[in-house]
Amino acid sequence: MHGKRVGQWNGERTYLLCVHCHNPHSPRFKPIKPLPPPQRPSEMKR
Amino acid sequence: MSQDPPCTGACSGETAPDPSRRTVVQFLAAGAAVASTGCSLESFFRKSFRELSPAQVRRYIAELEGRYGRKYGKTVTVGTAGPMEGVKFGYGLDLSRCVGCRRCVYACAEENNQSRKNPQIHWIRVLEMDKARGVDVNHSDIYYDAAEVPRPGHFYMPVQCQQCDDPPCVKTCPVGATWKEKDGIVAIDYDWCIGCRCCMAACPTEPGTSTGPSRTSPPPK
Incomplete structure (x- = not known):
């Protein structure tokens, strides 16, 4: 389990970064397609 | 556990009627008052809000536990623990990890069942910024x-309510619909909000949404 905190926020917790297991330079994180941008106010109809 | 409602002048000095009957009479009287004023039962109860006494809380919790226990066939415990002493919640964000994919924006809308369109309400907006300029909100693009x-x-900064320590939205709200809890959470009561958008104008992070009815939210799953 890496890349996030697990356990209790006010008790015992484990915080492992991605780089605790992975080499951050190879392979690189792949770019991903973002979800659509928000509507502009002019595009919204009441 | 039962608790008699407060005695009114009508019963002073007389034999107290059956509590359940008296409650029914009071309820019918309230209904008649609502009908005569023309407002809905829901709005009547909003205006007649009062805080529950500890005994009432215990009674309602016992009712809920019984109801849920019968529904799920298990022993259910309903907690009433309040904010913890000495705990203050804050808001944290690791800019070095964000890649600007907007997954959080849509996950938030789904989790909180926000309006999807007309109006589209997003509680999180992701700002795209130039690395050459650094953190410069005026030149960011959502x-x-x-x-x-x-x-x-480019780098990316998701923006949502920052749970400010000294929130401008609380200062500017004309009807007290926004306030700061003792444990650090900034709260809004939709029923008190009159929709003036003063909080939006005052917010330094421009949340870009106002409270209001979610018109196009799908039904809960």
Whole structure:
């Protein structure tokens, strides 16, 4: 389990970064397609 | 556990009627008052809000536990623990990890069942910024439509309620619909909000949404 905190926020917790297991330079994180941008106010109809 | 409602002048000095009957009479009287004023039962109860006494809380919790226990066939415990002493919640964000994919924006809308369109309400907006400028909100872009992120030369900052220590929205609200809890959470009561948008104008992070009815929210799953 890496890349996030697990356990209790006010008790015992484990915080492992991605780089605790992975080499951050190879392979690189792949770019991903973002979800659509928000509507502009002019595009919204009441 | 039962608790008699407060005695009114009508019963002073007389034999107290059956509590359940008296409650029914009071309820019918309230209904008649609502009908005569023309307002809905829901709005009547909003205006007649009062805080529950500890005994009433215990009674309602016992009712809920019994109801849920019968529904699920298990022993259910309903907690009433309040904010913890000495705990203050804050807001944290690791800019070095964000790649601007907007997954959090849509996950938040789904989790909180926000309006999807007309109006589209997003409680999180992701700002795209130039690395050359650094953190410069005035030159940020929330409408970026890239084929892939992160785009070279840019970094991203998701913006939502920052749970300010001294929130401007609380200062500017004319009806007290926004307040700061003792444990650090900034709260809004939709029923008190009159929709003036003063909080939106005062907010330094421009949340870009106002409270209001969610018109196009799908039904809960």
